Amino acid sequence: MNPLIGVIANIDLNRYDMPATVVPLAYTTSLEKAGGQPLIFPLTLDETFLPVMADAVKGFLFIGGNDIDPGFYNEMPEKELGKVDKTLDMFQMAALKIAMAREKPVLGICRGIQIVNVALGGTxxxxxxxxxxxxxxxxxxxxISFETDHEVDIEPGSELHDLFGSHIRVNSRHHQSIKTLGKxxxxxARAPDGVIEAVRHKTLPMELVQWHPELMMQKNNDMLPLFKMFVEKCRLR
Ligand SMILES: [Mn+2]
Structure with missing residues (x-):
């Protein structure tokens, strides 16, 4: 059986004039193409359910979405800040902590890299x-960038480097990025202008990217190795 992978959903506050669970299909179809079986986890205020979720899956995908409340890194909101949802931030950070405690593989995309960084004390x-x-x-x-928008330079010695070499082109749909690194x-990887585009965890199986591999997957399979690496790590758990 293909490994079950928990997809931590976002919410859209005004879909159907009421809050709705949102996971663009591009994420789940990309996991499926790589041999994974996605299972969507909606926001819940009942944190006792989180360990149950975590035990049910082999790994977690944190998807793109809204900005993160800067209060979580001790800053006041700037006027350019987009929509934030403190409850969603708290839920996703709680989910990450359980994933880390169980050493489950994590793939973070766009908002995913940002929420992990903030959860680990970064800005x-x-x-x-x-x-x-x-x-x-x-x-x-x-x-929506199915095409690539800018290059990234990848650090030698990283799994990302094993997959893609020193330079790849990626898409770009983010107005926030990592300022200081979480623990x-x-x-x-960085863009040529210095913007941080990918990080990993020192000891845990976590790969985090600022671009949108799931959108590139709608055009070709250039990003399939990234999803496959993640799904294989989940399978081996
Ligand atoms: Mn970018």
Missing amino acids: LFQDIPSQFDPPVLNHMQDT DLIIT
Whole structure:
């Protein structure tokens, strides 16, 4: 049987004029293509359910979504900050802590890399264009990026380097990024302007990327090795 992988859902506050669980199909179909069986976990306020969720799956995917409440890294909101949802942030950070305690593989995408970084005590640029100095590439493309938008330089010695070599082109749909690193995270890739594009955990099986491999997967299989590596780690658990 293909390994069950918990997909930590986001919420959309105004879908159907009421809050709704949201997971774009691109994430679950990408896991399926890589041999995984996604299982969507909606936000719950009942944290006693989290250990039950964690025991049911081999690994966790943290997907893209809204900005993160800067209160979690002791900053006041800047005016360029997008929508935040403190309850969702807390739920996702609680889910991560249980995943880490059980040493389950984690793949984080876009908001996923950001929530993991904040959960581990790191900080974010609340808005790259207004806060990153010197000025940088356009990391927030206007359209959904099935195509690639900028290059990233990958650190030798990382699993990402084993998969893709020193340079790849990726898409870019984010206006936030890591400012200071969370505990035990190591940078594995940067954009040419210095923006952090990927990190891993020193000891735990966690791969975190700022780009959207699941959207690139709608166009070709260039990012299939990333999903396959994650699913294989889950299978071996
Ligand atoms: Mn980018």
